Structures are given as C-alpha cells and as structure tokens.
Amino acid sequence: ELKRLEVYRGQASVTKDGKEVELLANIGLELDIGPALAADGEGVGLFRTEFLYMDRSSAPSEDEQFALYQKAAQAFAPGPVIIRTLDVGGDKEIAYLGIGKEENPFLGYRAIRYCLEHQELFKIQLRGILRASAYGKVKIMLPMITTVAEFKEGLALVSEAKAELKEQDIPFDEQIEVGMMIETPAAAMMADVFAKYADFFSIGTNDLTQYTLSVDRGNEKVAGLYSTYDPAVLRMIHRVGEAAAGAGIMWGVCGEAAADPLLTKFFIACGVNELSMAGSSILRIRQQVLETNQFTCAERLAKELKLLETCAEAKTFLESL
Numbered sequence: 001e002l003k004r005l006e007v008y009r010g011q012a013s014v015t016k017d018g019k020e021v022e023l024l025a026n027i028g029l030e031l032d033i034g035p036a037l038a039a040d041g042e043g044v045g046l047f048r049t050e051f052l053y054m055d056r057s058s059a060p061s062e063d064e065q066f067a068l069y070q071k072a073a074q075a076f077a078p079g080p081v082i083i084r085t086l087d088v089g090g091d092k093e094i095a096y097l098g099i100g101k102e103e104n105p106f107l108g109y110r111a112i113r114y115c116l117e118h119q120e121l122f123k124i125q126l127r128g129i130l131r132a133s134a135y136g137k138v139k140i141m142l143p144m145i146t147t148v149a150e151f152k153e154g155l156a157l158v159s160e161a162k163a164e165l166k167e168q169d170i171p172f173d174e175q176i177e178v179g180m181m182i183e184t185p186a187a188a189m190m191a192d193v194f195a196k197y198a199d200f201f202s203i204g205t206n207d208l209t210q211y212t213l214s215v216d217r218g219n220e221k222v223a224g225l226y227s228t229y230d231p232a233v234l235r236m237i238h239r240v241g242e243a244a245a246g247a248g249i250m251w252g253v254c255g256e257a258a259a260d261p262l263l264t265k266f267f268i269a270c271g272v273n274e275l276s277m278a279g280s281s282i283l284r285i286r287q288q289v290l291e292t293n294q295f296t297c298a299e300r301l302a303k304e305l306k307l308l309e310t311c312a313e314a315k316t317f318l319e320s321l
C-alpha cells in the first residue's frame with residue numbers, strides 16, 4: 001500500500017479539472033519537521049505550538065520561540081508555515097499557566113480566551129512568530145475564536161507586536177497573513193463576517209465536530225455520536241467554504257478529517273484550498289485529489305447536501321462522490 005502510493009511523491013496536488021489543493025503537514029515539535037518534509041508536505045498547515053510550552057516549569061522565551069519557528073520557516077520555504085498561537089486548556093494542561101481545574105474545560109478558559117487576558121505572554125509568542133516571518137512564508141493563526149470581537153482584539157495585539165519590533169529595527173514580513181481556526185459553531189455561523197477581517201480560515205474539524213454535536217471528543221460513551229460525516233457538521237463546513245469564497249479568502253482544513261479520503265471530494269466540492277494532516281497521510285490524499293473532478297462533485301453537493309438527514313445517509317453520499 002505505502003509502496004503503491006510512492007508514485008504520488010513529488011506530483012502536483014491538482015484535480016482532474018485543474019483545481020489546486022495544497023497538501024500540508026501538521027507538526028508540533030522540532031523533530032516533526034524532518035518527517036513532514038520526507039512525507040512530501042508542501043508546507044505546514046498547523047503548527048501546534050502548545051507542545052513548546054508543555055513539560056517545563058515556565059513559558060518559552062521570545063528567542064527560544066523565534067529559533068524554533070525560524071527553523072520551520074526555512075525548512076519549508078517557499079511553502080507556507082501556519083503557526084497556531086497557544087491553544088492551552090481543554091484537554092491540554094500546562095500547570096504553570098495556572099488555569100486550574102474546571103467543571104467543563106472544553107467550554108472554559110482556553111486558547112485565545114486565555115491569551116487575550118495574558119497579553120504579555122501572548123505578545124512574546126507573536127513577536128517570536130513575526131521575527132520568523134523574515135525567513136519564510138509564515139502565517140499566524142488564532143485558535144478557538146468564538147466572537148468577532150475576540151478576533152479583532154487578536155489583530156490589535158498582532159499590530160502592537162509589529163510596532164514593538166519596528167521600534168527595535170527587527171525585521172519581519174509586514175504583509176504577514178493573520179487567519180483563524182473555525183472550530184466553534186459560532187465562528188462557522190459568522191464566517192461571512194469573520195471573512196472581512198481574517199486573511200484565511202482553517203477548519204478544526206476535531207473541535208467543530210465536538211461542539212456542533214455537543215459530544216466530548218474524548219468520551220467513549222458518546223463516541224458513537226461523534227462523526228464529522230454528520231450532516232450538521234457537513235453543512236457547517238459547506239457554509240464556511242461559501243463565506244470564504246464570497247470574500248475571496250483562502251481556506252483549509254486541519255483537523256483529523258483532512259486525512260480522511262472519504263471526505264476529500266466533499267472538501268474539494270466545497271472549494272477547499274488546503275488540507276493539513278499527519279505527514280503519513282499526504283500521499284494517500286494526493287491520490288484522492290488527483291482522482292477528483294471538482295465541478296461534478298460540486299454540482300452533486302449543491303443538489304444533495306440539503307437532502308441528507310442522517311449520518312448514515314451522509315456516509316453513503318460521501319462514498320458515492
């Protein structure tokens with residue numbers, strides 16, 4: 001199987017009718033860079049930076065962050081490296097940040113909510129990322145956004161961090177793109193508004209599925225209800241694609257669903273520009289992209305998405321694409 005997929009190495013990721021889909025890798029640590037390149041990743045669609053904050057007693061310095069992000073930027077240049085700012089909380093605990101035990105951590109004090117209240121910690125990271133942007137195609141991505149106000153506050157802090165670097169004559173990409181994860185139903189419903197402010201979207205299907213269906217992604221007792229194939233989740237994703245197209249911004253998917261060949265044609269029918277996944281899935285998904293005709297899939301989706309009533313029906317539809 002793996003050997004059979006080798007023919008897809010180095011090939012362009014483009015559908016039969018000419019739609020390009022960037023296939024990027026998810027990474028979390030420096031040691032993920034080599035394997036992601038070896039797996040033929042065209043760049044990084046999700047750099048989970050929380051790993052840099054874990055298993056230590058204090059937050060990493062700006063210089064330490066810069067050094068790591070710079071390595072990634074240079075390794076994948078001219079390909080993009082989308083660096084997600086600290087996504088702490090939920091199932092990711094970092095003791096020294098002092099979040100503490102919560103009744104409902106997935107609905108609690110996490111990610112952007114924490115960072116907006118700890119602006120110095122957040123700006124240290126933003127400056128580290130900005131400095132790396134002088135060495136490759138770095139983009140900033142904000143996680144767990146629910147409100148437009150939050151995203152605007154995040155943008156304001158990026159502007160502050162830029163001004164601080166400018167003051168010190170430290171180089172960075174002035175045109176750096178700042179995008180957001182779409183992983184809450186609120187963000188998906190408001191995607192047309194967010195698209196006025198965000199340079200790109202990346203759908204976090206792990207959390208978007210969890211929150212749309214109100215199913216804890218780690219609770220086995222309700223795992224039977226957890227499915228990205230659920231028509232409610234498919235509608236969310238479709239809606240985000242329409243909003244991005246309406247505003248002319250790029251969008252991608254970086255949750256586990258990006259590595260699921262059964263969803264590739266659906267994402268392409270929705271107009272996806274980029275899929276980011278574990279490196280080991282890239283060649284398999286490239287095969288799927290090459291076998292897709294976007295036009296015919298989009299036509300079928302336009303007619304049939306609204307008719308899907310159950311997860312089982314949706315799965316049958318996805319198999320028939």
Ligand code: PEP
Binds near residue numbers: 205206254255
């Ligand atoms: C997601 O929620 O789909 C995602 C990519 O983020 P994480 O899995 O790190 O929460």
Ligand code: MG
Binds near residue numbers: 183204206207
């Ligand atoms: Mg998430």
